Amino acid sequence: MTDDRLKTSTMRRQPKQARSQERVNHILDVAEQLFIELGYEQTTTRAIATRAEVPVGSLYQFFPDKEAIVRALADRYFEQEYRMFVQLHAELIDVKIDTYVDRMIDAFQHFADEHLGYRAVLSQLIDLMTATDASQMNEYDQLMLLGLAEFLERRNPELGASRCELIATTVFKAANELLWLAFTRDIPHRQALIAETKTLITAYLKTYNV
Amino acid sequence: MTDDRLKTSTMRRQPKQARSQERVNHILDVAEQLFIELGYEQTTTRAIATRAEVPVGSLYQFFPDKEAIVRALADRYFEQEYRMFVQLHAELIDVKIDTYVDRMIDAFQHFADEHLGYRAVLSQLIDLMTATDASQMNEYDQLMLLGLAEFLERRNPELGASRCELIATTVFKAANELLWLAFTRDIPHRQALIAETKTLITAYLKTYNV
């Protein structure tokens, strides 16, 4: 439940009367619950309408399409998350960087931990719609990851196998994500981002003397 | 085009005769082209069948559903990518870590650059199915990113605004991805991965004296 006015951009028509404002929030609450239970694809617009006890047509009075409903839900969380960031950032403005990183990452983790719907809705917007379960890496990614882990252990045997797997996973995921981002940018920005990725990974690996 | 036998796991029936083996590869080539042109969701099974000049039924002789077709395409690329990794890894086995990181990241970037279908298919398997365009960050992410960039510039003004934005982007994307991964793991692994994320980000930021 939220009393916030919804963004006009994602809505077909801004509800002008109180009853429809309530209706819209009710639809969102029902949709969230269904997305958590069934996932985005499995949740039909009819199912949302039925459980919310409104006709399908009413959904489309406010939301241009099904996707706009997930977007609206995601926005409710993004805004909360942002407010958390702003407040914590102000508190940490002068602490040393180790502490800043530590507190910030913990805060984001706890936010996702405490808001049940956040991960359910967001991961259906990022994972489940990824069609193949994104949490499962493909078999070749696994092979590369193990190759990397063995490589690290030979370089610095003190680290141990399980730690090396963890490091390899971290390197692999971070580098992969940044490469994907790079491809969405124009050539100059892309090159800069790739150089930055190298800096990130190298600085990290050097802390392990590999 | 590939002569490789396709994985049985993703297929409904292993083609036993030469003509159907050819058929399957032809279907995949046509599907790839359509995914590049129209995207995954917009490419209908009928469209694939029509352009491949086979009836829809033939698609379902070999692939259990539409998703299996993207998976099969992705597998063709994953395998190529893995082979590239193995070869380069062998070459770099004894170089110092800076060089290893540099060459590896360049290699992955070039692979994606040179294989047109790779990004098209993979990003439709990662982005487009993400329903909302994942390459576009939401407005609150942008705000947090700018807050972080300003923070970095105040800490070390020599870096300059645009460099600080780049650093903030890198931190934000890497940390975010690793947090999502962490939530797919059980509690002990999750905590280890979160600790590792902190190490990664801190080591990186320390190279900039922030």
Added chain:
DNA sequence: TTGTAAATATGAGCGTTGTTCATATTCTAA
């Protein structure tokens, strides 16, 4: 060469889905 059973090919049609829109109802304000 022929006959026959297994393998493969075919596309009309089924069940569902997201979405629309003509019509009915409710609200606002003069």
Added chain:
DNA sequence: TTAGAATATGAACAACGCTCATATTTACAA
């Protein structure tokens, strides 16, 4: 009280992924 604007409604539509009864082709023993 009432005209007109805003809102509500759900049957109907187009398009989708997918199936399955039927037709065709292949493999191989007789």
